[in-house]
Amino acid sequence: MKKIILGENAEVLPTLPEAFARVIYMDPPFNTGQVQKRDRIRVRATDGAGERGGFGGRRYDVERVESGSYDDDFEDFEGFLMPRIEASLRCLTSDGSLFVHLDYREVHHIKVALDRLLGRRRFINEIIWAYDYGGRPKNRWPAKHDTILWYAMKPADYVFNYDAMDRIPYMAPGLVGKEKAERGKTPTDVWWHTIVPTHGREKTGYPTQKPLGVLHRVVKVHSRPGDVVLDFFAGSGTTGESAARHGRGFVLVDNNPEAVQIAATRLAFARPECVGFARRRAARGKDPLKVPELHPRPSTGPLPRPLPTNTPDS
Numbered sequence: 001m002k003k004i005i006l007g008e009n010a011e012v013l014p015t016l017p018e019a020f021a022r023v024i025y026m027d028p029p030f031n032t033g034q035v036q037k038r039d040r041i042r043v044r045a046t047d048g049a050g051e052r053g054g055f056g057g058r059r060y061d062v063e064r065v066e067s068g069s070y071d072d073d074f075e076d077f078e079g080f081l082m083p084r085i086e087a088s089l090r091c092l093t094s095d096g097s098l099f100v101h102l103d104y105r106e107v108h109h110i111k112v113a114l115d116r117l118l119g120r121r122r123f124i125n126e127i128i129w130a131y132d133y134g135g136r137p138k139n140r141w142p143a144k145h146d147t148i149l150w151y152a153m154k155p156a157d158y159v160f161n162y163d164a165m166d167r168i169p170y171m172a173p174g175l176v177g178k179e180k181a182e183r184g185k186t187p188t189d190v191w192w193h194t195i196v197p198t199h200g201r202e203k204t205g206y207p208t209q210k211p212l213g214v215l216h217r218v219v220k221v222h223s224r225p226g227d228v229v230l231d232f233f234a235g236s237g238t239t240g241e242s243a244a245r246h247g248r249g250f251v252l253v254d255n256n257p258e259a260v261q262i263a264a265t266r267l268a269f270a271r272p273e274c275v276g277f278a279r280r281r282a283a284r285g286k287d288p289l290k291v292p293e294l295h296p297r298p299s300t301g302p303l304p305r306p307l308p309t310n311t312p313d314s
Ligand SMILES: C[S@@+](CC[C@H](N)C(=O)[O-])C[C@H]1O[C@@H](n2cnc3c(N)ncnc32)[C@H](O)[C@@H]1O
Pocket: 007, 008, 009, 010, 027, 028, 029, 030, 070, 206, 207, 208, 209, 210, 211, 232, 233, 234, 235, 236, 237, 238, 239, 253, 254, 255, 256, 259
């Protein structure tokens, strides 16, 4: 199953089949109180005067390209999110896992609400995604982490592919011997990982796009090939790309027409069914959406190279 659906998730969720998804991952708006918007700058070589100079005296035109945007301001965030989570649970397999990605503004309220809904015994991990990017206010500790809550529907029987974990470098490799140092260690519940690099090939320009590396861990460790992953706050489709790259199906839902266009473009290689919209074809040089290069499929051989991480000592 490979689907991208344009629609209000509260309306779409009841129309989805029962028990089709081994994993639900969601990265809802964080209630930042702002319109989330990220414009991109497109720079093109020109024979004219051009706004910017470059190597060898070349001139470049600079154009601001509007990316998608969405409102992120809720008076009652819990009242918005919890009914949607509740409606999504029927889509999970009986041994499925739920991942809720939030930040410091709302995570504590939603944790308590989820414990109430699912029972504390289903709560398995609080994963901290730590990054180190952007401004550093001088009047408080800079907030540089998000929180991902993991709940397992069956706490005694869930998918956890330990061997599918990527390995990360030891902080003091000299202390563990050559073989261990080369193999690296398994990650903990604190995931140091860069944000989507500003000029990296995975960047789509969609505001609040999450890095593939974070989703790869969720998809590879918590589902099996052939499983389906559901993300009903899908944005640019990072969950779908990770699922497709690892031989999983995906169902992505977003109510923002720009988001589903970006997801459809980025996932064109997987030939998803587009529901409620038609994918815009990219006219060469005209389409504001950047089509990311295909990443090589992960190797099935020995352990993959460590993720690009920024560790506490980097
Ligand atoms: C934080 S973004 C998700 C970003 C995504 N994880 C990525 O990597 O690109 C949240 C998304 O939820 C969508 N959204 C917000 N409310 C929604 C609703 N009621 N139904 C469907 N989508 C919604 C927004 O349009 C936005 O794209």
